[in-house]
Amino acid sequence: MAGVDEASTGLRVDALPEKQRELLRKAERLEWITIGALVVTITMVGVVAGQSQAMKAAWAEDLLSFLPPIAFLVATRMIRKKPDAKHPYGHHRAVAVGHVVAGSALLAMGSYLIISSAMGLIEMERPPIGTVVLFGHSIWIGWLMVAVMAVTSIVPVVLGRMKLKLAEPLQDKVLYADADMNKADWMTGLATIVGVLGVGIGLWWADAVAAIVVSLSIVWDGVTNLRTAVRDLTDARPTDLDGNKHPILDKAVNAAQRVDWVRDAAARFRDLGHVLHMEVFVVPRPGHEPGVDKLRALREMLEEFNYQLHDVVVTVVEEIPEFLVEEDR
Incomplete structure (x- = not known):
């Protein structure tokens, strides 16, 4: 049995050097912070969303943003398990499984939102964006929407850049995909703001167009994540985080x-x-x-x-x- 033990390589999280293990712990903390920030963001966006399709699409994207950090946290817990007879290669591929789940959900929801927004555009739906009394003053709800989107777009961008610094030394594709999505969230916020302001100046179609732009972003995230995850699960040649041959x-x-x-x-x-x-x-x-x-x-x-x-x-x-x-x- 000594020879068998000698040949065993472990394949748990202890397979990583101490530096990478510390980076992994930092990444876990960032993902928990991300989940907390998403709870606040979803609540704020949901309160002011009203009938705006762009706001609803942004809210749906924020809701889907839970998937990558949850997949990452579940995967990091799974890889702590020892290899066994049923899992002789260990449990590191839990990362790729989480990647598939997140990518599939993003693709499905993004496709649904595109169809829904396009139907609203075809049927010429005009989103009612009224007013609300705040501190004794009547305020156009659109301004609240713009303020919320501007504020909630800052945190994910900052978190995304922090995650990118950890994803490369860890070679963690779920963390990289999550960071890339976070980093690009400013585009969602900008598209939503433009759509709401467009409605405010009488361009009724701006809201639906903004919703379609946000939905296309969701679909793109889903396609790229799903393609990479399936490639890894089908034993294709390993690639780096950008999809090039692993150096x-x-x-x-x-x-x-x-x-x-x-x-x-x-x-x-x-x-x-x-x-x-x-x-x-x-x-x-x-x-x-x-x-x-x-x-x-x-x-x-x-x-x-x-x-x-x-x-x-x-x-x-x-x-x-x-x-x-x-x-x-």
Whole structure:
């Protein structure tokens, strides 16, 4: 059993170095702050939304904004579990599952809002934006809508920039997607403000157009998140946060090729969330048939090469698999 324990790589949150674990704790705190801010935002927007389609779309987007932070918090709890017989690769892919759920919900709700807003535009619905008595004065509700959208658009932008600084060193795509959505929230606020002011100057269609713009933003977020999540779950080649080839892949293979007894090496990788599973195929030099010690040394070298290469399997072969050779070309 000692050999089995030695080969086990853990794949829990303790697979991350202390620096990344501390960043993960900071990210969790930011997500809890985000949830608290969303509760306040949704309440404020809901109170002044009235019959404005743009305000309703903005309210729906804020409601959907709960999904990424919740998915992130659930995933970070799941990855603390140990691997077992049913989950031999650990639970890091809980991150991708949460990504799929969030992306699907965004796409579905965004599509619904586009259809609803378009129907309002076609049917020439004119949103009634009346007045309200506040502190003894009659005030146009539109001004309250503008004020609320201006105030509530600031916090997510600030939180989004803070999350982006954590997403890159963690290589966390759910956190990155959430940060990207937060960072772009000012566009939702601006579109809604323009729509409300348009109604105020007599452009009845401005509200519906603004709602469609916000809905398109929701759909775009859903499509991009869903596409990335499905790609990871179907074992496509790992990518970085921007969708490009993960920079560690070629570097890890080059490190294996530089080992003195290795004639050639190639590898395939599986994105498990915060860490990567690496299966490296090595062709030994003639007269250098590797024993257990050499294979163990290669595995340990690769795992120390980068913290993300936490689950490494070394396989000795006579020739590199053809599909890996074709990929290198």
